[in-house]
Amino acid sequence: MTQVYPAIFHPNDDGSITVTFPDLECTTEGNSVAHAIFMARDALAIYLDTAAMVEQPIEQPSALEAVAVDGSEYVTLIDADPAVYERKRNAQAVKRTISLPAWMDEKASAEGLSLSKVMQEALSERLGIPDR
Numbered sequence: 001m002t003q004v005y006p007a008i009f010h011p012n013d014d015g016s017i018t019v020t021f022p023d024l025e026c027t028t029e030g031n032s033v034a035h036a037i038f039m040a041r042d043a044l045a046i047y048l049d050t051a052a053m054v055e056q057p058i059e060q061p062s063a064l065e066a067v068a069v070d071g072s073e074y075v076t077l078i079d080a081d082p083a084v085y086e087r088k089r090n091a092q093a094v095k096r097t098i099s100l101p102a103w104m105d106e107k108a109s110a111e112g113l114s115l116s117k118v119m120q121e122a123l124s125e126r127l128g129i130p131d132r
Contacts, residue, residue: 003048005061007040007078008069009033019043021078022067023059037078045080052082 010018012029017036020027021044028043030036051058067075098119108115123129 001083002079002081003044003061004077004079005044006064006067006075007044008067008073008075009036010073019078021047023062040078041080044078045082045084048080049082049086053086 005021005023008020008022010020012018016029016031017033018027018029019036019040021040024044024047026043026047028036028039030039048058050056064075064077069075098115108118
């Protein structure tokens with residue numbers, strides 16, 4: 001589910017922009033406004049996904065007009081979908097050790113088969129997971 005939080009953009013002397021989320025312990029930086037927005041969305045999604053994963057309570061977002069800024073700072077809303085990171089995390093490969101007879105390993109090698117691919121196909125079929 002997409003969530004929206006206010007973010008404070010602070011232009012730095014070197015042209016970069018630091019982004020902080022006043023409701024969260026979350027900070028990032030970009031080398032342009034577009035890059036800072038991209039990095040802010042990414043950081044927010046990772047923060048929210050991680051907090052959910054470790055069951056850390058998440059502060060509700062402040063109203064945009066309630067966020068105070070100084071001098072050249074400005075505030076805008078940033079949206080992020082933490083489910084994107086959950087899907088990426090769940091899609092990461094996991095190393096497993098399997099045992100099979102030597103003759104079977106030799107035959108699979110001679111056929112040029114990828115044992116990882118064969119195992120994924122067999123498990124998908126066995127677990128009733130449709131092709132992706």
